[in-house]
Amino acid sequence: MHSMKLELRINSRAYELDVDVRKSLMDLLRELGYTGVKHGCGVGECGACTVLVDDIAVDSCLYLAVWARGKNIRTVEGECRDGKLSAVQEAYVEEGAVQCGFCTPGLIMTSTAFLEKNGDAELSREDIKRGHAGNLCRCTGYQTIINAVETASKK
Ligand code: FES
Numbered sequence: 001m002h003s004m005k006l007e008l009r010i011n012s013r014a015y016e017l018d019v020d021v022r023k024s025l026m027d028l029l030r031e032l033g034y035t036g037v038k039h040g041c042g043v044g045e046c047g048a049c050t051v052l053v054d055d056i057a058v059d060s061c062l063y064l065a066v067w068a069r070g071k072n073i074r075t076v077e078g079e080c081r082d083g084k085l086s087a088v089q090e091a092y093v094e095e096g097a098v099q100c101g102f103c104t105p106g107l108i109m110t111s112t113a114f115l116e117k118n119g120d121a122e123l124s125r126e127d128i129k130r131g132h133a134g135n136l137c138r139c140t141g142y143q144t145i146i147n148a149v150e151t152a153s154k155k
């Protein structure tokens with residue numbers, strides 16, 4: 001096994017780990033207990049594994065853990081602070097944008113990055129759809145998800 005020392009932060013908590021250079025960031029996060037990071041397709045198609053790397057949304061199944069050296073990773077677990085849901089999480093609940101929930105953590109991270117980047121702009125439903133094109137949901141038909149992002153953008 002080829003392993004490397006890896007220092008990174010996950011939801012602002014510092015870690016120093018020995019990591020197999022072939023391991024994906026998705027597998028590393030899940031092994032550390034961040035199981036909100038979902039293993040869907042494993043090949044960059046579904047977005048269920050989306051996390052933020054220095055505030056940019058990435059498919060963690062396609063991102064090697066060692067590339068995260070020195071970076072801050074945000075997962076859905078870190079978005080709830082002091083028992084309080086983030087504005088995006090709250091909006092998903094309010095709009096009923098969750099059915100089976102498998103896609104939800106990845107979508108919430110995509111919505112979070114999208115709104116942190118574009119939240120000050122006037123957003124159309126088309127803009128929101130384009131911004132979430134990398135995340136698949138088998139259950140909701142997407143309308144409630146778009147409603148949730150619209151609601152969150154007004155918070
Ligand atoms: S599990 Fe990563 S994109 Fe589907």
Ligand code: FES
Binds near residue numbers: 097099100104138140
């Ligand atoms: S709620 Fe089931 S896949 Fe989206």
